[in-house]
Amino acid sequence: MSGRDNNIYIGRKPVMNYVLAVVTQLNQGSDFCTLKARGRSISTAVDVAEIVRQRFMKDIVFVDKIEIDSEELAEEGGRTRSVSTIEITLKKK
């Protein structure tokens, strides 16, 4: 669909909020969904993927791709610092 993307950005909300968002997206016609997180939220992204895959959509989705990278974040004072990122793509079988 035009203007729609399949990304879900993982932040500091409760894990189940994101699980619900992923399950909803995959149940509404998308055949994949990409979880994106950085810094401390990376662990949460893995939790979301595992809960969807092992509990809510068992035998329906699989982990299609996992990529890690780094981003430069601007800090006060003009400095930058590097933050790790992850992208986990879940796909319907």
Next chain:
Amino acid sequence: MSGRDNNIYIGRKPVMNYVLAVVTQLNQGSDFCTLKARGRSISTAVDVAEIVRQRFMKDIVFVDKIEIDSEELAEEGGRTRSVSTIEITLKKK
């Protein structure tokens, strides 16, 4: 070498301790190294991989494989709870 494995377990020590362990292992003849972490340490494992790959061994190593899974941990009282895990394999080019 007999009895030796290529796993490095990521816990709560400072990130640079693990970076040093990975760099040392890869410089001492191993052509790959697998970082293993669970729970909140997953973010640290990604940090370690990124720092090795982008800063200390740039153009020398690449991310060969990333796998996520879950483990059951026994808790007091006989209950179990699920914890997410990650394995990141860095390989020399």
